[in-house]
Structure formats: structure tokens, C-alpha cells
Amino acid sequence: MASKTIHAIYNDDDLLLHAVKQVREARYHIGEVYTPFPVHGLDKAVGEAPTRLAITSFLYGITGLSVAVLMMNFMMVQDWPQDIGGKPSFSFLTNMPSFIPIMFELTVFFAAHLMVITFYMRSRLAPFKKAENPDPRTTDDMFLMEIDATNHNVEDLTKFLYDTGAAEIKLIDNK
Template identity: 75%
Template structure:
């Protein structure tokens, strides 16, 4: 059974940030915030853990660099070495300056593409997935804050949320 939530609609992003801080300050739980654009500092105000996407991006870049080095070593040194412009290709390290652009490009390619895939998987954004925003106005110019009622007094919580500057407050079962 889903918990009861209160959905509060706000008109200003600064007001949302202050409201989330006030709601968390009173030991209520903000389960979700729907916003048409990112709000700086909202993750800290909600108490979310820092993201580890930068670590995965670094690992994906290392994977791309490794693939580039192994690919160029096999193709240009082992499989089909060529004497191009009087410069023989007998060693990978002798020819490394000519390989640097390819190593850079594959590092960026792997990091960028795998990060997009990781972001979509982590965010659970699948192709043809229906939108989960509770109010269509949250994709344009309004902000929605969902607060779990849990074991709190509903009337007192609704009054408190209205006092934070919400333009609309709805109780959802």
C-alpha cells in the first residue's frame, strides 16, 4: 500500500528551496521534488547522497583509452606494420605521438556514450516510458514538492506547508 503524500505546488524556485529546507527542518520527509529545471542546492536541501557518476565516467574513459591502445597496437604494430614516410612502425612507443589524437578521441567517445547509457539506466528513463510527474505544469513553470504524511497530523502538516508559501496543497492517498 502506498503511503499518503501531500503535494505542494510552488511558483518560484527560490521558494521551493526554502520550503524544502523548512520541511526537512521540522523532521518531515520530502520524498520527491518535480521541477522544470535543475535547482542549485536542492540535492543538499533534500539530504541526497552525492552522485558517483563522475567515478563511472573516469572508469569509462579508462576503458576507452585501453581499447584505443590495444586496437592501435594490434592494427598498426602487430597485424599490419607499414613503413609510412620512412618511419617504420616496429614499436608502439616510437609511434605514440601519432596515436595520441586517436587515444583522446576514443577516451571521450567511450566516456560520453557510456555515461548517457548509465544516466538513463540509473534514472530509469526507458524508451516509451510514460511520464511520472504528478502535475503537467511541473514541466513548464511550476514546482511540486511531495511530502510523506506517515504518522504526522495531516491538518497540521497541510497548514505548515501552506505557511511555507505553497500556492496549492493536495492530499493524495
């Protein structure tokens, strides 16, 4: 059985956000929403689950802090202890105030770089990957809402979407 998808194109982000809420209230299934820039509140309006990226960022920061502590303990206390500024080098804790900038920098470094890698992997982005957006105007100034219309009356759904403020509607037959 062929599935049908409707692409409703909007020209304003507030109009799109209001239309998404109306479509969800009417119990239609929104497959995806393509926007040229992030729209505040759109993820909640579409019904996306909360992201766990903050948890991964915290874990990456803890990893960076651990690497910094282990690295400085090995280099400055165990492997090659030096008397810098009259500070004894036989204990990590006595030298920790001078190590705080390094610990902070490595925490931020690990969190930032590993978050970028996680973002690319999660988004399935890679260099030279072809764009998957269905309409090239969604990278410039238009907003597209993709709605599954397989089990719905297409004429009623089209009229409903025009009533929500859609500027253009296309029916896509996926065979």
C-alpha cells in the same frame, strides 16, 4: 493501512529551495521533488547522497583509452605495420605521439556514450515510457514537493507548507 502523501506546489525555484530546507528542519520526510529544470543545490537540500557518476565516467574513459591503445597496437604495430612519414612501426611507444588524437577521441567517445546509457538505466528511462510525474505542470513552470504525511497531522502540515510559500497543496490517499 493507507498512506497519505501531500503534494506542495511552488511557483519559484528559490522559494522551493528555501521551503525544502524548512521542511527538512521540521523533520518531515520529503519523498521526491519534481522540477521543470535542474535547481542548483536542491540535491544537497533534500539530503540526497553524493552521486558516483563521476567515478563511472572516469572508469568509462579509462576503458576507452585501453581500447584505443590495444586497437592501435594491434592494427598499426602487430597486424599491418606501415612506414608512414618515415616513422618506424616496430614499437608502439615510438609512434605514440601520432596516436594521441585517436586515444583522446576514443576516451571521450566511450565516456560520453556509456554515461548516456548509464543515465538511462539508472533513471529507468526507455523509449515510449509514460511519464511518472504526478502533476503535468512540473514539466513547464511549477515545482512539486512530495511529502509523506502518514504519521503526521495533515492540518498542521498543510498550514506549515502554506507558511513556507506553497501556492497549492493536495492531499493524496494511496490505498
